[in-house]
Amino acid sequence: MKHAHPITLNEPGRVELLMGNEAIARGALEAGVRVAAAYPGNPSSEIIETLAKAADPARLHVQWSVNEKVALEVAAGASFFGLRALAAMKQNGLNVAYDFLTNLNLSGTGGGLVLIVCDDPGGISSSNEQDTRYMARLTDIPLLEVAGFEDARDMIPYAFDLSEAIGSVVMVRSVTRISHGRGPVRYGPLPEISGTPRFVPGTTFVPFPILTKHQKRHDAIKRLERDFSDAPFNTYTGPDTPDLIIVTSGIGYLFSQESLDLLNLNGRVGIARLGTTWPLPEKWLSDILAKSQRFLVVEEIDPFLEGNLNEFIGRHPSLQRGKRVFGRQTGHIPDVGGLTPEHPLAALKTLLDIPYKTRPDSYETLVESESAGLVIERALGFCPGCPHRASFWSIKNALAKDGRGGVVTGDIGCYAMSMWPSGYQVAKTLQAMGSGAGVAAGMGVLGPMGKTQPVVAVCGDSTFFHAAIPALINARFNASNFVMIIVDNSATAMTGFQPHPGTGMTCMGQPVDPVEISDICHSLGVDVTILDPFNLEETEETILAALREKGIQVLIFKHMCALIEFKKAGRHYVMRVDSKKCIGEACGCDRYCTRVFRCPGLIWDPISGKARIDEAICTGCGVCADICPENAITREEA
């Protein structure tokens, strides 16, 4: 019998140390969610991964969808059949899903539909920094913000109830520090799952008539301005007439609490924590504003709450006299980036003029340099044995040999690191998922204007399914010219090896026929070549030949992610460096393998002046044997 995962235990009162995303998943289970869909993206990926542990075709369907728009559509499909459903995504994902969301808001929902968006302040694992809370307001949907781990569990059932009450999707926003942090969470009971999906005859989910539906949304928001005053997630702690009130949401709540404790200010400063950030709870907030004259807003990322608070004050003449709001707009908290506890500390110090020695600006640098000695020095780059390294090695060489100054458009995935030395700084553009192909499609029509530089788009396998296909069709339709290289490592590797349509396995562990990328390309009538990027010579020659062709040349570089392959099959080769042959820093090499090729499995030994293999991390891919100019690196079948 399959051992039950702790997340699935129906043991009310049990306390588990859960990651924020796991707590959100637990909350969804306690809410009786029936369908959950997402596209992987940090910091949101673990929500679906956790729910997958509880998946059961008859009770809970969990899926990795090809992109976030489809994920939200899948969840909406279930909602239209009367089921509770959720879609989870990171901030960039909401952009993809937004077209659907901005119609779903008007068309309304059936069963409770919760949209969970995890923002990544500081862009720690993202290509951008973006505050998605504005997008909830723009869409006239309510916004709840998770402020802790227990909170994450509590808020999800509330969100489902709310969605059903207002007949619309509800957005719950988390941030990296909560999604990826851990804290104790007390379980509630799991409901009995019952009920057959049914589309109620006569129901429609359409945005028409538009004005009526739009009005309906505004009315709902108006109602919530009133109802949210009773929401359990809006709390005030502190004196009745504080010198200052911190108005906060999300992780800012914990950081604010911490700074009050540190500064011993609990008697002077209050904390008003908002769980329902949009719309603002009218009465509750008016009461808060009446308590003090000065307010510090502590939030991630942009001054969303701060702006709304100013607007709120502006709309309430009775509240206006002498009120001051401080925050990111006033420079008391930095303009961009995530929060640390230091930020409210510094702001309080200034606003209350208290002697507290905050960390000097150099602190972060100091911590970095001090801790550097504790870890192995390693640049941000591809893992040992990564097939992307071999791919970009050949792309780099082919472009140099081609000699026309070819341009590579990059995309989102592990291979985005090709803009850094690990990928030989090959990629020159990077925007959204699938944009590499779209941008290349645009560059590829400039030939008649005199463009001589060839264009290469690089795209991962998961990214191809996600958003590159329309760009490729567009390129084919508009007779664009470029080489599209699909680096197919058979995984959504960057976010944690989630399966995708090409891998032949669903999130629920069900084997399915893989969708072949080459079949899709063939069906578009473009030339397709599949090869193993570990064959460096063949790869380089193929790219060079493709660069000389007209039209769209699709090259699929297929080699499994080194981490998966290593787990599955171990080392292919045992690698060695023949120290007699290795010439190290001498002319003719100049540390070609460690300084240029840069696989972390190769280490430079400054004492012997030779390269050697790091047996602990070398995956035995064998590629470095082909790049050593002195044939000093050897491979033997493992």
Next chain:
Amino acid sequence: MEKQTASFETITGNIIGNEGCVRCGACVGLCPYLTLYNGTIVFPDKCDLPEGRCFGFCPKAPTDFDEISRELWHAPYTGSPLGTYSDILIAKRVKIPASATPQYGGIVTALVEQALLSGPYKAALVTQWKERSFPGGVVIETPEDALKSAGSHYAGAYSLAAFNQYRQRHAVPMAVVGLPCQTLAVRKMARLNHPRNPHTGSDNLVIGLFCTWALSPRLFSHKLSEWFGAEKPGRFDIPPPPANRFEAFLKSGKKEIPLDEIRPLLNPGCRTCLDMTSEFADISVGAVEGMPQWNTVIIRTEKGRTLFQRLSDSGMIETGDLPSESLSHLAFAAGQKKKRALAAAGEEPRENSAAILSEQARKTILQNEETGDNPL
């Protein structure tokens, strides 16, 4: 020698990047950083060594002409039009094999054959084009292979790359056929003090060619395909003025191209070259004005004299005196090339002014009589 800093940057940036490269190939074939592809040097990665062989070998990197001259002749470089020599004469091959397409008298090929026959040279570096997209260096080990390379290609064609590669595997004395820039590079190679120099102390024989300028192999071969399709000309020629044309010899016959169409294909780096007659060779070979069946031969060193003597003794060639008028025309043309080079070098950054000359040599060059036309 000047202090070397970041060899690779100088080669790829100042020399290749500033169009100073003459496509001799001296820097290629030694490492993964400078490699040949389709008739051009490619460098996908950066080397950061301060003192590389590439820089040490490059004839366009600063070179002290006096030092090299003293080593060969125990005398400084004077700047005289034809350089140091002991004899100048004309020669031609008695019987030219039907299969070959040699230039003029076929003396270069004969010298290579003789060098491999009588030794001590175990191999020879020549340039071949046939059955390839681009001309390039080939190392041959038998006299029979020499004939296959006969005929001028008017391109340096990076042939020294093959020399570098061969010498790393075989430390044998070789006969090297090269243009003036390559002749200079071979001398630099032999004397460069570098722990990984495959040419250190090598006892090579250098057969230098006359050269007014050379063409960029890549541009030239592209043009050739444009003009003649897949057919590769056997050899090329530029008849003396006022012909003002370039001639290509194909199986289907001679084709003429106006010189104006050839000029854009020139290596810009050739503009600053001082040397028309391969002054640092052991023996130099070129055309004779008005005598298309003959070669001018300039014997410069003992090694060159010995080889030429053996060739004479073999009965393979016949010899004669260079008409004095031809000698003065040749000297005039060579002197003009030097003058033009000095003027051109003056317009370029110091890094590209490869030749380090004494004030005396500089004066001699500038005092050369200035008259007459020159085709390019």
